[in-house]
Amino acid sequence: MAAENEKYVSTALEQVVLRKVEEFLENFLNQLKSNEEASSKQQGILLSIPSVAEEGFRLSISSHTKMRCAFVIRVLAEVYGLIVSGKYSTKRDIFYQNKALFGKQSNLNRAVTTVCQLLNEPRVNLHLLSTARGCIFGDLQFINEVGTEIDCRQHPVLISSHFESIEQVKSDARFVLVVEKDATFVKLCDEKLVDLLGPCIMITGKGYPDISTRRVLKALLQHLHGVPVLGLMDSDPHGLEILLTYKFGAQKATAENRNLGVNDIRWIGLHRSDISSMPIMPDQFLPLQASDIRKIGKIQKRIYRLKEDMLGGESGASLEEVDQMIAE
Incomplete structure (x- = not known):
């Protein structure tokens, strides 16, 4: 199984997605460091990936947006773990695994949509599957x-x-x-x-x-x-x-x-x-x-x-x- 997972992660598409996640987190952490000054706090944090697009989601620092950031970071962590392990998951499964954080399914759904926009990738490329419906x-x-x-x-x-x-x-x-x-x-x-x-x-x-x-x-x-x-x-x-x-x-x-x-x-x-x-x-x-x-x-x-x-x-x-x- 380990050899199979390693082969899966080595594909070009998954490597691109992993690099995007890493770039986003690096950019996010750098902004957190720079926002220690009061003037920077008023400007807020720009959730973006420079290599993907200059525009992103600018959030002011507040209790509400802190939770939104937490939701996005958690989804990114789940995506990264799924790709590295060569596994897939549904949004429903991720919600129940992190119910204490997300509280309700709609919070996870919005975070997944945000992550897809940030990474400019469809959900299936992030190893997130839909529950069978059609x-x-x-x-x-x-x-x-x-x-x-x-x-x-x-x-x-x-x-x-x-x-x-x-x-x-x-x-x-x-x-x-x-x-x-x-x-x-x-x-x-x-x-x-x-x-x-x-x-x-x-x-x-x-x-x-x-x-x-x-x-x-x-x-x-x-x-x-x-x-x-x-x-x-x-x-x-x-x-x-x-x-x-x-x-x-x-x-x-x-x-x-x-x-x-x-x-x-x-x-x-x-x-x-x-x-x-x-x-x-x-x-x-x-x-x-x-x-x-x-x-x-x-x-x-x-x-x-x-x-x-x-x-x-x-x-x-x-x-x-x-x-x-x-x-x-």
Whole structure:
């Protein structure tokens, strides 16, 4: 095991990450020494890595920011230890190992996001894995990054962080179907959609997709050149926001989710324009809540900011879909 770990640490990528951690800590300690003077305390500490970027996170010295620094340093220590030992861990495991320090999971989550931004590295490069959430099923076989053969043809397979690098992909899929909801995904599996429509691949993030699901979808499409990507999402604010996340990525770009958007995804419905042709009684519709209307406003602003007809053209709908939600 020791020889295996040594070989793993010697890879170029891990060595780069380790050097970044060391550089950050050296820079941080130097600032602590220089902040012994009162004037320096008012200026605060700049959490940064000079070789990565001049900008960083400037914190004034206070009881609140001291804890934030402690959270970041603890995560860096965990990352360093994981890489050196050749091990992986989830955020949940790290939280329970350091529960007295972090207090609540959200403190650790924010610290991990900060560390990813500081190091300019996605979470998987820091040996931090996501808990399995998304599922994939259909005409697909591949080798994951730890060398395990994954066969998705017989039953749905949970997507883990070890799937974020896939090789030796085997598939005759005619299309990839991205399904919003887990219940819909399970129903389509039970109805044997992959047999009814020919070879295809179905994938779901069970609602808002996590980074692992989006990264697997992106990696899969790089192997399946030209295969259409179809999105099956509800015609409501949450469905549209999920479509937007798959298509353009998360609204707040970080080192973790950069370049994960799938521009070619085409929304196949259900569109609001389809409803009039269906035998649906008026009392079956749910009224929009105030929170839904606020979400619609945010979606509209983002679409205009992107300067693209996100819901039109290749996406399979029109911007009027959003406006109709408010009007109705």
